[in-house]
Amino acid sequence: MTVSISKGFTMVELMITISIASILLAVAVPGYQSLMRESRLTAQANELMTALHYARSEAVKRGGRITICKSPDGATCNDGSWQDGWLVFSDAGTAGAVDSDDEILRVFPKLNGSSLKGGGNFSSRISYLRNGRSQGNNNLPNGTFTLCNQNDARKIVINVSGRARVEKAGCPSNKEFLDESKNDG
Numbered sequence: 001m002t003v004s005i006s007k008g009f010t011m012v013e014l015m016i017t018i019s020i021a022s023i024l025l026a027v028a029v030p031g032y033q034s035l036m037r038e039s040r041l042t043a044q045a046n047e048l049m050t051a052l053h054y055a056r057s058e059a060v061k062r063g064g065r066i067t068i069c070k071s072p073d074g075a076t077c078n079d080g081s082w083q084d085g086w087l088v089f090s091d092a093g094t095a096g097a098v099d100s101d102d103e104i105l106r107v108f109p110k111l112n113g114s115s116l117k118g119g120g121n122f123s124s125r126i127s128y129l130r131n132g133r134s135q136g137n138n139n140l141p142n143g144t145f146t147l148c149n150q151n152d153a154r155k156i157v158i159n160v161s162g163r164a165r166v167e168k169a170g171c172p173s174n175k176e177f178l179d180e181s182k183n184d185g
Contacts, residue, residue: 116145
């Protein structure tokens with residue numbers, strides 16, 4: 001007597017397996033996308049914090065003003081957006097402008113998928129003085145940067161001594177975002 005043993009899956013077993021896999025993917029993918037957005041936002045906030053810490057330490061080390069300004073081209077300060085990139089330079093000449101006697105220390109590239117706004121005091125630049133204190137374009141030492149990525153946000157808060165910290169926040173609406181930028185600083 002011969003017994004035949006079939007190897008493999010029946011059509012019903014295959015359909016049940018595919019259905020379970022589909023349900024698991026439907027649940028996992030949105031969570032994964034949220035995790036990726038959150039990770040990107042954290043990395044971008046850390047990139048700005050790196051620039052701030054670097055500028056502050058260079059100002060103390062060199063004994064002179066170091067400035068961070070908006071710069072999509074990586075060579076000059078301009079009226080672009082912070083998310084288009086920024087640069088760090090030794091600012092020995094005109095405050096907030098890259099002059100011939102200034103040295104560009106570091107260039108940061110465009111942020112992908114996020115918006116970055118400086119509050120009223122840091123709308124175009126932030127400088128660190130030789131004592132480590134910050135100074136914005138209104139000569140005030142404190143202010144806030146807001147980094148938004150869909151509904152998640154990070155606020156980079158610079159206190160009166162020039163120290164920066166990151167806070168989690170919700171992304172304000174466009175009107176709130178613009179109003180906050182005007183009133184900050």
